[in-house]
Amino acid sequence: MKPDVLIVGAGHNGLTCAFYLAKAGLKVRMLERRGVVGGAAVTEEFYPGFRNSVASYTVSLLQPRVINDMALHQRGLRILDRPFSNFLPQPDGRYLLVGGGLEKTQAEFAKFSEADARALPAYYAMLDGVADVLRDLALQIPPNAGGGPAALLAAAKQGGRLARMPIEKQRDVLDLFTKSARAFLDGWFESDAVKAGFGFDAVVGNYASPDTPGSAYVLLHHVFGEVNGVKGAWGHAVGGMGAITQAMRQACEEQGVEILTGAPVARVLVEQGKAVGARLEYGSEHRAAIVAANVGPRLLYDRLIDPADLDPDFARRVKGFKVGSGTFRMNVALSELPRFTAKPEPGDHLKSGIILAPTLDYMDRAFTDARATGMSKAPIVEMLIPSTVDDSLAPKGQHVASLFCQQFAPVLPDGRSWDDEREAAANLIIATVEQWAPGFTNSVLGRQILSPLDLERTFGLMGGDIMHGAMSLDQLWSARPILGNAAYRGPIAGLYMCGAGTHPGGGVTGAPGHNAAKAILQDRSILGRMFRRA
Known part of the structure; x- marks a missing residue:
């Protein structure tokens, strides 16, 4: 039976998107190149008797709403808290432990700087306040430039919280979005070890120096998650990251999603300016009214779509999308x-x-x-x-x-x-x-x-980009991946994007998949009740 939606790639965001679409009544088929679902969030045996999370390896950013809606805990997912966030050995034989609660971290900081220990509560409060803004935006569709009055209204609504923040908080936001990690941390702390403890987050999945302008934002991106209700915490999924995506697979299949593994897509089919399906590497075709891509923008537009089907300016710009x-x-x-x-x-x-x-x-x-x-x-x-x-x-x-x-x-x-x-x-x-x-x-x-x-x-x-694209200011929110095509809607009718190359970006979050499903349902005027609160 012909599906309503084809999803290219069965990574965690594709599975999330498929779940919400199927729950709203659409027939969904997923095409996954590998023999297992989960994309980069998989657990596999890599040496006889030894299993591990192969690529993505730790959990924090997975949206609580996605966990709850997909009933992942009821499907066996268990996430264990880390006793500390990070352990940093130092060249002089000392070490720094970060996390485990404010008082423990202050005691650790005091080994290096009493002033840094005193500054920590205000730093945490500042960071959490700005992270709350990101948490609010993570499950919202960013306004699409050129989208007319609706886009302007969405921009005003989403930017309203920033505008209402006290000027001191607005300065914090500006610092985090524009400064280098070093410049930002220098304004708070004096110890090299302490600054490294926080600055490491600025280079995770970021081919940049902590001196690169904008690297402070990557630091912020890695703290807007939570584990078991504790904001900013990181944890371990029992059974590895594949436990997350296997639970997601169960949720999808219970909603009737058809998942085909060993199904590598060679080309997204476009006819008369509209995406109509996908052709596999071995020749078979799958057709649907909607195609959603759970792959990065560069892979989608450079390899899976005929250049003749893209506007030349868009094609030029997407080749400049940094990965x-x-x-x-x-x-x-x-x-x-x-x-x-x-x-x-x-x-x-x-x-x-x-x-x-x-x-x-x-x-x-x-x-x-x-x-x-x-x-x-x-x-x-x-x-x-x-x-x-x-x-x-x-x-x-x-x-x-x-x-x-x-x-x-x-x-x-x-x-x-x-x-x-x-x-x-x-x-x-x-x-x-x-x-x-x-x-x-x-x-x-x-x-x-x-x-x-x-x-x-x-x-x-x-x-090798774990984020599907650099998390720089020119590739965030309404400019991710390209200004004018940032609301999960591609430049071709019927084509959507649901991967980490869209807002809010990389990490095992489920947010792009959730938001893309919402955009698809909006366009079909069958927005499910599950999204009315988002």
Whole structure:
């Protein structure tokens, strides 16, 4: 039976979009290239007996509304809180623990600066106040430039809260959206360790220096989530990130969504200026009145749509849409837990995000090196060891670790390929961890390597971009992905976008999928009751 909607890609945003559309009564078919749903949010065995979240690896930004509407907890999803947000070893043998409550974090800050400890409550209050604005906007369709009176009204409504904020709060918003992370943090703190503890968020999935203007916004983007009702917290999905998308799959199938795996789309079909379906790589065609793409803008418009079907100005601009998050991803099987020189015995610090980037200067050098040679001499490494809280991932007494690494150029200079350099980069990352945790190298039983090119080939992340596109001011809100085509509606009739290349951007949020479904239902004048409050 011909569906009403085809969704290209069954990542978490595509699954979210499919659920809401099917719940509103539409017939939905999903076409997924890989043999498993979930996109980059999947759990797989990467070494005999060892399983892990392959690409995305931690949870915070997943919208509570999506969790509730899709009944993910009732379908078995459990998210465990981290005891601390981050553990940062320092070169002098000390360490900083961030999170675990205000008083604990203040005590940690006081080891480095009493003034920073005193400044922390005001900083948290400021950040939470601005993050609340993002939380409100995350599940709203951004106004579309050129959309007439309706778009102007939406812009006034969404911008109203900002306009009503006290001038001091408006200054905070301006700082976070325009300043570099360093300039922003310098206005609050004096300790290099403390600034690194917060500044790391500014380079996560961001091929940039903490000195790059606008990098403070990326810091903010990573704190507007919550875990189990605690704002700004991060957690672990038991069973890995695939537990989220498998629960989403159940919710979709209960609503009648048809999901086809092993169905790689080669071309979005356009006839007489309207999207009418998709052709698979092996030739079969699927047709529907609506096509929604859960892939990034660059993949969609550069590879899946005939250039002749695009307006030349739009085609030129989308080629300028910035991708490439500088990310290199590894999963390692370990015979034992690492012992960090700064804190060698097992403890709650190993259940947190372990950040091997002690200062903003270190992060800046990592980016500068990558720009010059393609990879950092001393890369930024975040390590999570989910098996410390989830014994389903590794054999008893052994562990898995996620290594999320920055800065690695999306495209190497001098014509070099990541196929030739991936092992050297992986060795560099292991050696970096070894410097902080002697013996780590010998504990590695096996490893899975995902260079920027591997991320593109495996998950369709152009340039290895985990965000589907840079989170810079020119690619946010009504300009994500392109001004005039930011309300989840593509430049071709019947074509919609529901992935992280749309508002509010990257991370496992479900927000783009939720909002795209709302836009589709609005256009069909069957807006479901579930959206009337949003």
